[in-house]
Amino acid sequence: xxxxxxxxxxxxxxxxxxxxxxxxxxxxxxxxxxxxxxxxxxxxxxxxxxxxxxxxxxxxxxxxxxxxxxxxxxxxxxxxxxxxxxxxxxxxxxxxxxxxxxxxxxxxxxxxxxxxxxxxxxxxxxxxxxxxxxxxxxxxxxxxxxxxxxxxxxxxxxxxxxxxxxxxxxxxxxxx
Amino acid sequence: xxxxxxxxxxxxxxxxxxxxxxxxxxxxxxxxxxxxxxxxxxxxxxxxxxxxxxxxxxxxxxxxxxxxxxxxxxxxxxxxxxxxxxxxxxxxxxxxxxxxxxxxxxxxxxxxxxxxxxxxxxxxxxxxxxxxxxxxxxxxxxxxxxxxxxxxxxxxxxxxxxxxxxxxxxxxxxxxxxxxxxxxxxxxxxxxxxxxxxxxxxxxxxxxxxxxxxxxxxxxxxxxxxxxxxxxxxxxxxxxxxxxxxxxxxxxxxxxxxxxxxxxxxxxxxxxxxxxxxxxxxxxxxxxxxxxxxxxxxxxxxxxxxxxxxxxxxxxxxxxxxxxxxxxxxxxxxxxxxxxxxxxxxxxxxxxxxxxxxxxxxxxxxxxxxxxxxxxxxxxxxxxxxxxxxxxxxxxxxxxxxxxxxxxxxxxxxxxxxxxxxxxxxxxxxxxxxxxxxxxxxxxxxxxxxxxxxxxxxxxxxxxxxxxxxxxxxxxxxxxxxxxxxxxxxxxxxxxxxxxxxxxxxxxxxxxxxxxxxxxxxxxxxxxxxxxxxxxxxxxxxxxxxxxxxxxxxxxxxxxxxxxxxxxxxxxxxxxx
Ligand SMILES: Cc1ncc(C[n+]2csc(CCOP(=O)(O)OP(=O)(O)O)c2C)c(N)n1
Numbered sequence: 001x002x003x004x005x006x007x008x009x010x011x012x013x014x015x016x017x018x019x020x021x022x023x024x025x026x027x028x029x030x031x032x033x034x035x036x037x038x039x040x041x042x043x044x045x046x047x048x049x050x051x052x053x054x055x056x057x058x059x060x061x062x063x064x065x066x067x068x069x070x071x072x073x074x075x076x077x078x079x080x081x082x083x084x085x086x087x088x089x090x091x092x093x094x095x096x097x098x099x100x101x102x103x104x105x106x107x108x109x110x111x112x113x114x115x116x117x118x119x120x121x122x123x124x125x126x127x128x129x130x131x132x133x134x135x136x137x138x139x140x141x142x143x144x145x146x147x148x149x150x151x152x153x154x155x156x157x158x159x160x161x162x163x164x165x166x167x168x169x170x171x172x173x174x175x176x
Numbered sequence: 177x178x179x180x181x182x183x184x185x186x187x188x189x190x191x192x193x194x195x196x197x198x199x200x201x202x203x204x205x206x207x208x209x210x211x212x213x214x215x216x217x218x219x220x221x222x223x224x225x226x227x228x229x230x231x232x233x234x235x236x237x238x239x240x241x242x243x244x245x246x247x248x249x250x251x252x253x254x255x256x257x258x259x260x261x262x263x264x265x266x267x268x269x270x271x272x273x274x275x276x277x278x279x280x281x282x283x284x285x286x287x288x289x290x291x292x293x294x295x296x297x298x299x300x301x302x303x304x305x306x307x308x309x310x311x312x313x314x315x316x317x318x319x320x321x322x323x324x325x326x327x328x329x330x331x332x333x334x335x336x337x338x339x340x341x342x343x344x345x346x347x348x349x350x351x352x353x354x355x356x357x358x359x360x361x362x363x364x365x366x367x368x369x370x371x372x373x374x375x376x377x378x379x380x381x382x383x384x385x386x387x388x389x390x391x392x393x394x395x396x397x398x399x400x401x402x403x404x405x406x407x408x409x410x411x412x413x414x415x416x417x418x419x420x421x422x423x424x425x426x427x428x429x430x431x432x433x434x435x436x437x438x439x440x441x442x443x444x445x446x447x448x449x450x451x452x453x454x455x456x457x458x459x460x461x462x463x464x465x466x467x468x469x470x471x472x473x474x475x476x477x478x479x480x481x482x483x484x485x486x487x488x489x490x491x492x493x494x495x496x497x498x499x500x501x502x503x504x505x506x507x508x509x510x511x512x513x514x515x516x517x518x519x520x521x522x523x524x525x526x527x528x529x530x531x532x533x534x535x536x537x538x539x540x541x542x543x544x545x546x547x548x549x550x551x552x553x554x555x556x557x558x559x560x561x562x563x564x565x566x567x568x569x570x571x572x573x574x575x576x577x578x579x580x581x582x583x584x585x586x587x588x589x590x591x592x593x594x595x596x597x598x599x600x601x602x603x604x605x606x607x608x609x610x611x612x613x614x615x616x617x618x619x620x621x622x623x624x625x626x627x628x629x630x631x632x633x634x635x636x637x638x639x640x641x642x643x644x645x646x647x648x649x650x651x652x653x654x655x656x657x658x659x660x661x662x663x664x665x666x667x668x669x670x671x672x673x674x675x676x677x678x679x680x681x682x683x684x685x686x687x688x689x690x691x692x693x694x695x696x697x698x699x700x701x702x703x704x705x706x707x708x709x710x711x712x713x714x715x716x717x718x719x720x721x722x723x724x725x726x727x728x729x730x731x732x733x734x735x736x737x738x739x740x741x742x743x744x745x746x747x748x749x750x751x752x753x
Contacts, residue, residue: 015374018323019321019322022312023316026316030316063501064498064501067497067498067502068498070498071498073319073320073340073372073374073375074320074372074375076373076374171373174374174376
């Protein structure tokens with residue numbers, strides 16, 4: 001097992017209850033672990049939420065964290081993966097002055113080549129959306145910034161594992 | 177207003193009654209078998225107190241003098257009875273005063289349900305009078321908690337609370353109930369909770385782990401058992417005894433494991449940890465197989481981790497999977513309920529005696545006796561020792577008393593020297609080390625087991641942290657025996673100052689009040705002993721008293737507790753002086 005820090009995604013399937021975010025984030029806070037990104041959304045199972053948490057840690061400590069997370073009463077199951085074991089995306093939004101879209105040829109090229117999508121355009125500004133790996137979003141940011149970006153934001157990582165996460169079967173065994 | 181939905185408990189159709197939320201709370205407690213609860217009233221919980229007034233014949237509310245006292249009493253009640261202790265408080269300051277006891281119960285795995293009142297739900301988050309986010313505050317120190325804002329959600333929340341508090345690895349649970357939920361009427365029916373979908377209280381024993389554990393035990397030349405409170409919480413005392421007796425393994429205990437088997441059992445080789453016994457600490461670093469049962473390798477037990485039993489194969493019997501490999505890597509982890517796993521491993525292990533190995537414990541005990549125990553129990557110097565007070569209590573109680581200790585030197589002395597014949601007899605704050613725990617915990621213990629002799633042992637420091645609970649003793653006529661070992665110092669801190677801070681006794685000397693007068697002020701019989709020749713007689717008088725009794729013993733001012741493993745040292749570097 002590697003003793004080097006590396007990025008891991010932790011997927012936590014939980015009951016969809018108030019207060020759980022507090023409980024789970026406290027586990028990281030107590031151990032002084034910085035959460036790189038966090039996303040909570042419904043999962044494939046009705047009433048079950050999925051947390052996707054990205055951390056930079058050594059594997060041994062991730063295992064201990066998983067134990068502490070699973071110990072919470074309302075957590076159904078937690079998994080961890082390194083980035084090779086998942087398919088993941090993050091999404092970036094860029095707000096840019098509209099005049100640039102019409103006057104700067106280069107911007108049009110950047111949009112085309114980066115596979116970014118125009119979400120909306122109005123007289124003052126347009127909004128670009130780009131999904132992909134973090135590096136791709138940053139690259140786009142670097143390309144656009146010389147022209148002036150009015151607003152920029154990036155989502156947390158969302159991930160689907162290549163391996164199966166057997167939550168449905170697990171829940172069936174719980175229900176029996 | 178969004179509320180927490182409490183799902184996944186089976187609900188059958190049942191007859192209902194139209195009652196208020198507050199009446200429902202009391203009815204739920206009665207349904208859960210609660211006979212005694214500890215608490216303190218206030219605005220946001222008054223409707224419940226009004227119902228308690230109505231149900232006095234079914235449920236006895238004990239008015240403690242501080243909410244911290246309520247939690248510690250509930251803990252003492254739980255620890256001696258094995259049942260869930262219950263504490264109740266109003267919102268705001270009442271609720272925050274519960275936190276110390278909740279944190280203590282969390283780290284010592286004590287089943288407890290706390291109910292707090294909360295401001296009206298339409299005021300939540302508005303900094304209303306006596307509003308505090310107790311759910312947020314208590315989250316890191318509860319096994320589970322929730323807020324209820326609708327009367328109809330009360331029964332399920334309480335059912336779930338009791339189930340979670342007492343199942344698996346037990347712990348404290350808090351339910352915060354808004355005042356409107358207490359007042360609102362609804363169709364009440366009650367159903368006990370028997371499962372929560374996402375929660376696995378007892379993990380499955382991994383296939384083959386019992387066999388692997390048995391193999392290691394059977395092949396061991398120098399096995400050592402270290403057991404913890406898991407044996408007691410899992411009601412596994414008999415199975416545990418059978419296993420160590422069959423395999424002939426010397427067994428040592430963590431502070432919370434004390435009393436699971438009698439002190440005088442021939443295989444009982446004493447306490448491990450910072451102030452534990454010499455032999456089990458030293459031999460931890462010599463054993464070839466270390467069998468940990470229901471214990472969690474606390475740093476007070478292991479000392480320096482990378483020098484802890486590195487030569488040994490480790491078997492860990494444990495109910496909480498998160499404890500396995502947390503501090504010490506297990507070669508074999510036997511997950512599950514201690515009783516079930518120990519019963520299952522019993523037929524797989526061979527009879528053995530390990531007499532040569534036992535001799536090593538005896539030899540080291542002889543050294544400890546010479547250097548420490550003799551002077552503690554049979555001192556020849558002038559000042560009274562804490563150890564000789566314990567010895568007198570042992571003589572008078574014949575080892576049948578439950579000893580409730582506070583935190584400090586006297587706690588270590590009490591745990592080292594108290595003799596126990598019965599399980600669940602050592603009640604102390606282990607993981608949190610909470611001064612002020614002892615006196616109120618003793619009240620709860622005595623009320624749970626009135627037939628038992630309950631002796632609380634405190635230092636002059638910790639005693640004054642919850643001294644007001646003498647009022648509870650007096651009002652409840654709780655016949656606890658209260659011993660204060662007075663050294664006019666915060667002794668344990670002073671010991672550290674002496675050993676590690678060149679005797680700079682910064683703020684550890686205490687100018688104490690007239691403790692006897694204070695006890696007598698609460699109408700409690702009291703006596704003070706300063707001389708050795710009066711000790712035995714005073715202890716006898718105390719133990720023979722049918723009522724509560726306060727005994728102050730003035731002990732030597734600068735006595736120290738040895739053996740000691742200094743922080744950061746290895747268990748085998750235990751100091752005898
Ligand atoms: C609430 C709390 N505050 C501070 C401490 C730190 N502490 C541990 S032992 C101790 C001294 C205890 O003194 P005393 O109660 O007189 O008992 P003694 O050690 O003299 O037996 C202190 C201050 C603690 N354990 N708990």
